[in-house]
Amino acid sequence: MSAKVIDGKAEAERLRGAVAEEVARLKADHGFVPGLAVVLVGEDPASKVYVSSKAKQTVEVGMTSYEHKLPADTPEADVLALVERLNQDPGVDGILVQLPLPKHIDSTKVLETIAPDKDVDGFHVVNVGKLSTGQWSLVPCTPYGSMMLLRSTLGKLSGLEAVVVGRSNIVGKPMAQLLLKANCTVTVAHSRTKDLPAVCRRADIVVAAVGIPELVKGDWIKPGATVIDVGINRVPAPEKGEGKTKLVGDVDYASAAKVAGAITPVPGGVGPMTIATLLGNTLIAACRRRGLTPPTYFAQIDKDLFG
Numbered sequence: 001m002s003a004k005v006i007d008g009k010a011e012a013e014r015l016r017g018a019v020a021e022e023v024a025r026l027k028a029d030h031g032f033v034p035g036l037a038v039v040l041v042g043e044d045p046a047s048k049v050y051v052s053s054k055a056k057q058t059v060e061v062g063m064t065s066y067e068h069k070l071p072a073d074t075p076e077a078d079v080l081a082l083v084e085r086l087n088q089d090p091g092v093d094g095i096l097v098q099l100p101l102p103k104h105i106d107s108t109k110v111l112e113t114i115a116p117d118k119d120v121d122g123f124h125v126v127n128v129g130k131l132s133t134g135q136w137s138l139v140p141c142t143p144y145g146s147m148m149l150l151r152s153t154l155g156k157l158s159g160l161e162a163v164v165v166g167r168s169n170i171v172g173k174p175m176a177q178l179l180l181k182a183n184c185t186v187t188v189a190h191s192r193t194k195d196l197p198a199v200c201r202r203a204d205i206v207v208a209a210v211g212i213p214e215l216v217k218g219d220w221i222k223p224g225a226t227v228i229d230v231g232i233n234r235v236p237a238p239e240k241g242e243g244k245t246k247l248v249g250d251v252d253y254a255s256a257a258k259v260a261g262a263i264t265p266v267p268g269g270v271g272p273m274t275i276a277t278l279l280g281n282t283l284i285a286a287c288r289r290r291g292l293t294p295p296t297y298f299a300q301i302d303k304d305l306f307g
């Protein structure tokens with residue numbers, strides 16, 4: 001058997017199209033343009049790529065992009081002051097502080113300074129709390145995008161057995177919450193899990209968010225299961241030439257695709273959905289802050305996923 005390849009790039013393009021239409025409508029009917037501010041501290045090359053890609057796509061859907069690039073040695077107090085300023089800025093609807101931050105800066109402190117109604121990453125403790133008590137909130141982009149891919153692949157998820165490998169605050173834990181909200185039976189595995197292959201083999205849905213290249217093998221996957229590979233790892237690719245690199249996920253794609261029913265590729269899977277849902281979250285935040293109902297498009301997605 002050969003797995004269906006879940007096309008995150010195409011799904012992300014559809015989502016961005018819907019966001020762009022809504023942005024145009026808000027401008028025409030209500031006279032405002034949503035704005036997203038992205039803060040990057042330091043020179044991490046991967047982070048720079050993501051941030052410029054976010055800025056480009058923000059402009060493409062018709063929103064305003066504010067980029068704040070600060071040197072790696074910026075004092076914590078300056079980053080906090082910038083976030084406070086963005087909180088007060090009426091043109092800014094969404095704030096994203098790119099992680100990881102340099103070691104001398106306390107990320108928790110920075111994330112907790114972001115106004116919860118502008119927290120388009122969904123990392124503020126208020127939004128985390130709302131998600132875990134089943135109330136509506138701004139939902140972390142990568143898990144939200146992964147849920148959308150699962151919905152278009154499987155339809156209803158109710159009653160399915162899901163295993164999330166990884167328990168980070170930004171992917172694993174919120175992913176588990178969303179799967180639970182969609183009525184899956186959820187197991188969260190991590191570095192201390194005993195017999196991870198056996199735990200994965202139980203799953204109808206495997207979500208890998210570990211950060212270890214190609215950790216999850218084909219013989220860990222139940223035949224026909226759906227595999228969501230969140231991992232983004234840059235590894236050497238000598239076959240492409242000396243000094244060349246390539247992106248691989250946390251799943252060994254070649255062996256897993258032989259067994260799974262459906263699988264996300266890397267690149268072109270979860271990654272593009274992360275940015276598209278970020279734009280969606282900015283739109284939702286922009287509407288809510290002005291007392292407008294967020295577009296029905298998103299309400300429908302949420303109803304399909306969790307209703």
Ligand SMILES: NC(=O)C1=CN([C@@H]2O[C@H](COP(=O)(O)OP(=O)(O)OC[C@H]3O[C@@H](n4cnc5c(N)ncnc54)[C@H](OP(=O)(O)O)[C@@H]3O)[C@@H](O)[C@H]2O)C=CC1
Pocket residue numbers: 142165166167168169170171172189190191192193196209210211212230231232233250270271274
């Ligand atoms: N596609 C996208 O948009 C995004 C992709 N990513 C990618 O997703 C991956 C995970 O990111 P993130 O959640 O931030 O990573 P973290 O490093 O924060 O968390 C990794 C998790 O994996 C667990 N883990 C580590 N080793 C093992 C192991 N051998 N077996 C089982 N579990 C293990 C850790 O367990 P423990 O808690 O016990 O230490 C931890 O919970 C990375 O590749 C990252 O690049 C991240 C964000 C967005």
Ligand SMILES: Nc1nc(=O)c2c([nH]1)NC[C@@H]1CN(c3ccc(C(=O)N[C@@H](CCC(=O)O)C(=O)O)cc3)C=[N+]21
Pocket residue numbers: 049050053096097098099100121141142232247266267268269270271272274275
């Ligand atoms: N505050 C914060 N929020 C984040 O959401 C956040 C973050 N910090 N820090 C880093 C991680 C990582 N992340 C990705 C976004 C897009 C792609 C993406 O578009 N990937 C493309 C490939 C890109 C390439 O070629 O390098 C793909 O998978 O097809 C990947 C990873 C968001 N993150």
